[in-house]
Amino acid sequence: MRWESWSQFWAMGGYAVYVWGSMGVTAGLILIEVLQARWAHRQTLTQLQTEYAVAQLPVEDLM
Amino acid sequence: MKNINWFHYAAPQTFYGLAGKTWPWFAGLATALMLAGMWLGFAVAPTDFQQGEGYRIIFVHVPASWMSMVIYLAMAFWSVLGLTFNTRLSGMMTRALAPTGALFAFLSLWTGALWGKPMWGAWWVWDARLTSELILFFLYLGYIALTSAIDDTRRGDRAGALIAIVGAINVPIIYFSVKWWNTLHQGASVSLTKGSSMAEVMLWSMLLMALAFWAYTIALVLYRVRTLILQRESHAAWVHELKEVTS
Numbered sequence: 001m002r003w004e005s006w007s008q009f010w011a012m013g014g015y016a017v018y019v020w021g022s023m024g025v026t027a028g029l030i031l032i033e034v035l036q037a038r039w040a041h042r043q044t045l046t047q048l049q050t051e052y053a054v055a056q057l058p059v060e061d062l063m
Numbered sequence: 064m065k066n067i068n069w070f071h072y073a074a075p076q077t078f079y080g081l082a083g084k085t086w087p088w089f090a091g092l093a094t095a096l097m098l099a100g101m102w103l104g105f106a107v108a109p110t111d112f113q114q115g116e117g118y119r120i121i122f123v124h125v126p127a128s129w130m131s132m133v134i135y136l137a138m139a140f141w142s143v144l145g146l147t148f149n150t151r152l153s154g155m156m157t158r159a160l161a162p163t164g165a166l167f168a169f170l171s172l173w174t175g176a177l178w179g180k181p182m183w184g185a186w187w188v189w190d191a192r193l194t195s196e197l198i199l200f201f202l203y204l205g206y207i208a209l210t211s212a213i214d215d216t217r218r219g220d221r222a223g224a225l226i227a228i229v230g231a232i233n234v235p236i237i238y239f240s241v242k243w244w245n246t247l248h249q250g251a252s253v254s255l256t257k258g259s260s261m262a263e264v265m266l267w268s269m270l271l272m273a274l275a276f277w278a279y280t281i282a283l284v285l286y287r288v289r290t291l292i293l294q295r296e297s298h299a300a301w302v303h304e305l306k307e308v309t310s
Contacts, residue, residue, distance in 0.1 A: 013116035022120045022174040041290045048308045
C-alpha cells in the first residue's frame with residue numbers, strides 16, 4: 001500500500017476533483033446502465049406474463 | 064474439423080438460451096477484473112513523475128476510448144452480416160451494442176476533459192483526436208435515434224446498419240489522428256509494434272481495466288439482446304412456453 005492515510009488517498013495529490021470526478025461518473029453511469037437493462041428485461045417479462053395469463057382464461061371470462 | 068452451423072446459433076430461440084447461460088459468467092469476470100484493475104491502479108501503482116496522481120484517470124480513459132471504437136466496429140460487423148444474410152439476430156445485436164458504445168464514448172470525452180483541465184489547462188480543444196471521438200459519440204446517438212424512430216423494426220435495422228457501416232470509417236480516423244495530424248493529444252503509449260513506454264504496474268492496471276470493460280460489454284450485450292429477442296418474438300410459441308413467462 002502506497003498511501004500513508006485515507007485523507008491522503010482521497011486528496012489524490014491535489015487532483016481529487018479530476019480523479020474522483022472521472023471514477024465517480026464512470027461508476028455511476030455503469031450502475032445506471034445495469035439497472036436500466038434489468039428494469040427493461042423485467043418490464044418485458046411482466047408484459048409477456050400478463051399476455052400468457054390472459055390467454056389461459058376460459059373464453060367466457062373474456063366476454 | 065467439424066462444420067459448425069452458425070445459422071443454428073443465430074436463430075433467436077437458440078441464442079436466447081445460449082446468452083442466458085453465458086452472460087452471468089462475463090458479468091462475474093467483469094466484476095473481478097474491475098476490482099483487480101482498480102486495486103492495482105490505486106493501491107499499487109506509483110505516482111507519475113510528471114503528472115502526479117492525476118494520471119490515474121487514464122485507467123478508465125484509455126480502456127473506455129478503446130471500447131468506444133471496438134464496439135462501433137462490432138456494430139459495423141453485425142450490420143454487414145445482417146445486410147448480407149438477412150439474419151434477424153444481427154439487427155438485435157447491433158441495437159444491443161449501441162447504448163454501451165455511446166456510454167464508453169461519453170466516458171472517453173468526460174474523463175478526457177477532466178484530465179485535460181489540469182494537464183493542458185483546457186477542458187476541451189478542437190484537436191483531431193478529440194473532435195473525431197466527439198463525432199463517434201454523435202454517430203452512436205444518431206444510430207439510436209434513427210433506429211428508434213422507425214416503427215418497422217426490420218426497416219429500422221437496415222437503416223441503422225447503413226449508419227453503422229458508413230460511420231465505421233471514423234474509427235481508423237480516430238485511431239490514426241495522432242499520427243496524421245499535429246495534435247495536442249499525445250500519441251499512443253501502448254503499441255502493438257513498439258511495445259509500451261509505461262511503467263509495468265501502470266500498464267497492467269490499464270490492461271486489466273480494458274479486459275474488464277470487454278467482459279462488461281459482452282455481459283451487458285448478451286443480457287440486452289435477450290430482452291430484444293423477447294420483445295420481437297413475443298408472438299412466437301416458444302416464448303409462451305418459457306418457464307420465466309408461464310410462472
